[in-house]
Amino acid sequence: MIADIKMTVAKPYDEMHAADGSVRAHYRSYADWLERMPRERIERKRGEADVAFHRVGITFNVYGADGGKERLIPFDLLPRIIPGDEWTALEAGLRQRVRALNAFLSDVYHDQEILRAGRMPSELVLNNAQFRTEMKGVDVPGGLYAMIAGIDLVRAAGADGKGEYYVLEDNLRVPSGVSYLIENRKMMMRLFPDLFSRYRVQPVEHYPDLLLETLRAVAPEGVLDPTAVLLTPGAYNSAYFEHSFLAQQMGVELVEGQDLFVKDDTVYMRTTQGPRRVDVIYRRIDDDFLDPQVFRADSMLGVPGLMSAYRAGRVTLANAVGTGVADDKSIYPYVPEMVRFYLGEEPILNNVPTYMLRSEEDLAYTLAHLPELVVKEVHGAGGYGMLVGPAATKAEIEHFRQLIIAAPEKYIAQPTLSLSTCPTFVEAGIAPRHIDLRPFVLSGGKEIRMVPGGLTRVAMQAGSLVVNSSQGGGTKDTWVVG
Amino acid sequence: MLSRTADHLYWMARYTERAENTVRMLDVSYRMSLLPRNNGSSDDGWGAILAISELTDAYARSGRPLTARDVIEFVVLDRDNLSSVWNCLRAARENAHAVRGTLTAEMWETTNATWLEIRDMTPEKLQVTDLGEFFEWVKFRSHLLRGVTFGTMLHDDAFQFVRLGTFLERADNTARLLDVKYHNLLPQTESPTGTTDYYQWGALLRSVSAFETYRHVYRDVITPYKVAELLILNHAMPRSLHACVDEVNDILGEIANLHSAEAARQAGELHATLHYGRMDDIFDTGLHPWLERFLERINRLGDRIGDNFLVPVAA
Numbered sequence: 051m052i053a054d055i056k057m058t059v060a061k062p063y064d065e066m067h068a069a070d071g072s073v074r075a076h077y078r079s080y081a082d083w084l085e086r087m088p089r090e091r092i093e094r095k096r097g098e099a100d101v102a103f104h105r106v107g108i109t110f111n112v113y114g115a116d117g118g119k120e121r122l123i124p125f126d127l128l129p130r131i132i133p134g135d136e137w138t139a140l141e142a143g144l145r146q147r148v149r150a151l152n153a154f155l156s157d158v159y160h161d162q163e164i165l166r167a168g169r170m171p172s173e174l175v176l177n178n179a180q181f182r183t184e185m186k187g188v189d190v191p192g193g194l195y196a197m198i199a200g201i202d203l204v205r206a207a208g209a210d211g212k213g214e215y216y217v218l219e220d221n222l223r224v225p226s227g228v229s230y231l232i233e234n235r236k237m238m239m240r241l242f243p244d245l246f247s248r249y250r251v252q253p254v255e256h257y258p259d260l261l262l263e264t265l266r267a268v269a270p271e272g273v274l275d276p277t278a279v280l281l282t283p284g285a286y287n288s289a290y291f292e293h294s295f296l297a298q299q300m301g302v303e304l305v306e307g308q309d310l311f312v313k314d315d316t317v318y319m320r321t322t323q324g325p326r327r328v329d330v331i332y333r334r335i336d337d338d339f340l341d342p343q344v345f346r347a348d349s350m351l352g353v354p355g356l357m358s359a360y361r362a363g364r365v366t367l368a369n370a371v372g373t374g375v376a377d378d379k380s381i382y383p384y385v386p387e388m389v390r391f392y393l394g395e396e397p398i399l400n401n402v403p404t405y406m407l408r409s410e411e412d413l414a415y416t417l418a419h420l421p422e423l424v425v426k427e428v429h430g431a432g433g434y435g436m437l438v439g440p441a442a443t444k445a446e447i448e449h450f451r452q453l454i455i456a457a458p459e460k461y462i463a464q465p466t467l468s469l470s471t472c473p474t475f476v477e478a479g480i481a482p483r484h485i486d487l488r489p490f491v492l493s494g495g496k497e498i499r500m501v502p503g504g505l506t507r508v509a510m511q512a513g514s515l516v517v518n519s520s521q522g523g524g525t526k527d528t529w530v531v532g
Numbered sequence: 533m534l535s536r537t538a539d540h541l542y543w544m545a546r547y548t549e550r551a552e553n554t555v556r557m558l559d560v561s562y563r564m565s566l567l568p569r570n571n572g573s574s575d576d577g578w579g580a581i582l583a584i585s586e587l588t589d590a591y592a593r594s595g596r597p598l599t600a601r602d603v604i605e606f607v608v609l610d611r612d613n614l615s616s617v618w619n620c621l622r623a624a625r626e627n628a629h630a631v632r633g634t635l636t637a638e639m640w641e642t643t644n645a646t647w648l649e650i651r652d653m654t655p656e657k658l659q660v661t662d663l664g665e666f667f668e669w670v671k672f673r674s675h676l677l678r679g680v681t682f683g684t685m686l687h688d689d690a691f692q693f694v695r696l697g698t699f700l701e702r703a704d705n706t707a708r709l710l711d712v713k714y715h716n717l718l719p720q721t722e723s724p725t726g727t728t729d730y731y732q733w734g735a736l737l738r739s740v741s742a743f744e745t746y747r748h749v750y751r752d753v754i755t756p757y758k759v760a761e762l763l764i765l766n767h768a769m770p771r772s773l774h775a776c777v778d779e780v781n782d783i784l785g786e787i788a789n790l791h792s793a794e795a796a797r798q799a800g801e802l803h804a805t806l807h808y809g810r811m812d813d814i815f816d817t818g819l820h821p822w823l824e825r826f827l828e829r830i831n832r833l834g835d836r837i838g839d840n841f842l843v844p845v846a847a
Contacts, residue, residue: 104648105641285630298633309534320535322689322841323789 063207063470064482065130076133076531079248084128092127095241096475099125102237124524125234126474127241130485130506134252134532137502140203140215140489143398145498146389148199148491151220151376153392155195158375159185169391170384178381179429180374182337184344188361191268192494195370198261198332199491200225203399203504205470213470216400218486220385222369222377224334227525228257228490229292231505234527251529252502257490258299260501261332264494265300268366269329276329279303279319281310283335283351293334302332312355315362330366337371379428379462380406402467407458416463417454420447423463424515425454438515440466469515472526474508484509486517487528502530537631538693539842544627544643545697551620552674553705557581558604559667560739564731565600577716578603584712585615604663605655617670621650634690638680646673689787696783696837703776703830706740710763711823714756733759740771760819761811773826774806780833792840798833802826 061069066077073081103122132140157164158175165172175181200221208214235254239246262278269276282293284306297304309319310328318325333340339349344357359365375381383404386397405412405423416423420439427435437450454461471482489504506526507517517523561577578598582588587606590613596602608617625647632640650670658666678698685691713736717729733754737743742762749766750758767774781803784796814822 105645106637285626294631294633303534303537304631304633305534306536309536322533322535322538322693322787 061207062468062482062484063205063211063213065205065213065470065472065485067473069211076131080129080131080245083245083248092475096127099127099237099241102240103233106233123230124508124510124522125237126483126508126510126524126526127238128473128475128480129238129245129527129529130472130487131249131529131531132503134530137530139398141500141502143215144201144489144491144500146393146395146398147201147217147220147385148196148493148498150385150388150392151199151222152193152195152493154388155222155370155373155376156190156193157392159188159195159372164388164391167391169387170381174380174384175375178375178378180372180378182372182375184357184361185370185372189363190370191270191366194268194493196222196373196376197264197268197368197370197493198225199493200227200488201491203487203489204402204467205487206467207470214400216402216467217385218402218467219379219382220377221488222373223336224369225488225490226289226292226334227488227505227507229295230525231490231501231503231528232257233295234505234525238527249529249531251531254501254503254528257501258296260492260499261296262300262302264492264499265302265330265332265368267495268368270363270366273329277302277327278330278332279305279310279328281305281307281331281333281335283339287334289334296332307335307349307351307353310353310356312353312359315355315359315364317353317356317359317365328365330368332368337374340367340371379404379426380408380459382462402464405463407454407461407463412463413454413458417451420451422466424466425450425461425463428460428462436516438466441513441515466515469509469517472506472508474510474524474526476510476512481512483512484515484517485526503528533634533689533693535842537634537690539838540627540631541634541690541693542697542837542842544624544631545694546701547620547624547627548643548674548677549698549701550615550705551617551624552671553702553709554585554607554615554617554620555667555670556739556741557584557709558607559664559671560735562600562604562663562667563738564735577713580712580716581607584708587613587615601659605658608666609653609655609658618650618653621647621670621673636680636684638684639677642673642677642680646677692783692787693841695779696787699776699779699783700830700834700837702771703773703780704827706763706771706776707773707823707826707830709736709739710760711820711827714760714819717756730754737762742769742771745769757811757815760814764814765806765809765811767807777803777806784837787841789840795833795836795840798829798836802829802833 066074066081068074100122103125154164158181162172162175164170165175202218202221203215204218205213205215232255265278266276269278278300279302280293280297280300282290282297282304284290287293294304303309303319305319311318311320311325313325317328317331319328335351338346339351341352341354341356342349343354345352356365357371360367360371383401383406386401389395389397405416407413407416416425420437421442423437423439425437425439437446439447442450469484469486472485473480474483476483485506485508487504487506489500491498491500506528508524508526509515509517510522510524558581561581564577578600579588581603582591585607591603591606594606594610594612596606606613606616610616611618613619625643628635628640628643635643653661681691681694685694717732717736730753733756734743737746737754737759740763746754746759746762749762749769752758762769762772764773766772767778769775777799781799784792784799788796
């Protein structure tokens, strides 16, 4: 159905330089500064940043890497700068999209009007492994499911050479990375305070404050002074640094499953002064591990009885159980439809055209064009189980072909977007590297809020499109200016 | 606060204190071994070091000879020796890591940086390291952590559990040190009140930073009797049993909960023993049996604290 759309263009959009090589207006002051900055000083600052990140222990555990332990995420000193008006437009689009996604979640777990109206295929939702029947008919505070959403945006060059943002995916389960966004800013201010006198960079460090307000706003009804906690899988989880960072910044307890217990549908934590009631759980563990009585029985991370307390409305989980049905890659193509259906508005943000391989027509096209396409597992995440056609070997393509033929419904394909690039410090100097952007969108109470910008991830390998930190991607400080 | 958090804080402090006390001991023995031999004593006290830390058997199994170099390597670096300085600092850091959100940035960075620095230490590197400097470094890191803890941490329950770990461990370590050293050194003298080897007893005092204190308090020659008194009964001497138990007793009052009456009673009883105890009575009992009994009671109190605060059964 979308076989004619060609999004790949020869030259990716460069965030700093226009096509004619001139520096874009919002980068001019930076370029001027950079030109006067001796390379040795930058090198020295890079070293300083490394030492500081190590000492503070801002590390990321990479699954499968040697020892499986604490590695630094490469931090690039060259900021990604977004003009204020560009951000304002994005922000409106993000608000709209997250509102629609929450409306969709509320709908599919209640009356399923969107399915009855025939606006998307019922089986896609009802047979989805991420659809949690346990959530049917359960009312959640404010009708909110994804209180914390990480929306991945990329930018590709349009026909007119203008950069156009696309939503690559919605992360509505346990999106991570916000701690790097904050730490990157702190680091930049520490290393280059002079830069911040050149630019009015909108602050981001108040994120934990917004998050705490969000969590307290979704407490069960009638709780006056709610106690929120952050539930982590533990110190060996890849995002443990972030869990402990956020808990500390919000001043809430960082708990593991073993610290909680449920009695009479009420959740308590074990403290040195005896049991204490818990009202809101910002959980950073997947649905599957939440409650061994309901989901995976072998889970050591969860809390027996938690689902029962949750369904009884005695505790709030953020995000709600079952949000995966809205960020699943097979659902993704219908998000613009959700915006129209629930809000009666035209979507502000673009979706990437997507081939649904359960459709025969799309499947045939995809199989014929594998070397040009990106193929993703419908339920995959984190850059695992994904084929980037243009960068893949013949063997890898053949391997994926077999996988797709065996179970086409498990995959989607998209044109290989030429992600925008941003100049980045690399071994050989400064070179363009592909980037994306993950803003964190908070829904709680009346308004939807976010800190300006988001986490910019950068593929450190030349030509690579994979920005995931689990795959060796790095990060940049992101400035919304003006 | 979370029981698990309290548990990690308590053990972070205990392991740090243990690492410090271990190098204090090593430092003194090492300095002694540099002195010209005046009495031909068997092994310069290296065997005693192992005895203090209850490592005699583990050491025998390791098949190492009883030389300064081997004992130091075993006590400082051996990965299989769970009480080695290396393992203590690793455990301290792991406990800190598990609750880093409860620590101040300075506390976490101090613990983490200590570990990062000792992590790659190998026997080969230790060979070419100035041992005196290395021991100083470990002590210094422990001082630093204690300093930033007192200087930056909110003085709430979390702080009390850190202190609790510190003082229980210190009480245990001082008692062990005194027990083993005393009996190693005493045969050389005729009676506890007689004068004795100035350097040997001076070294024992220095290992607990009490040499000048001794002079200040007694203005007298060093006698084993008074050394024991200083390390057991002097409440103002920060590494004495009395001072440590004073602290533990106070802290238990601060953190009391509905189940902790027995822990408080045990601590109070122990405190009374030291507060009202007399050196003559302790020597009548026999210093060794008295210290053994003390260690038993301190350990029992540690277990009780664990049950009451750190890993409580579900309510």
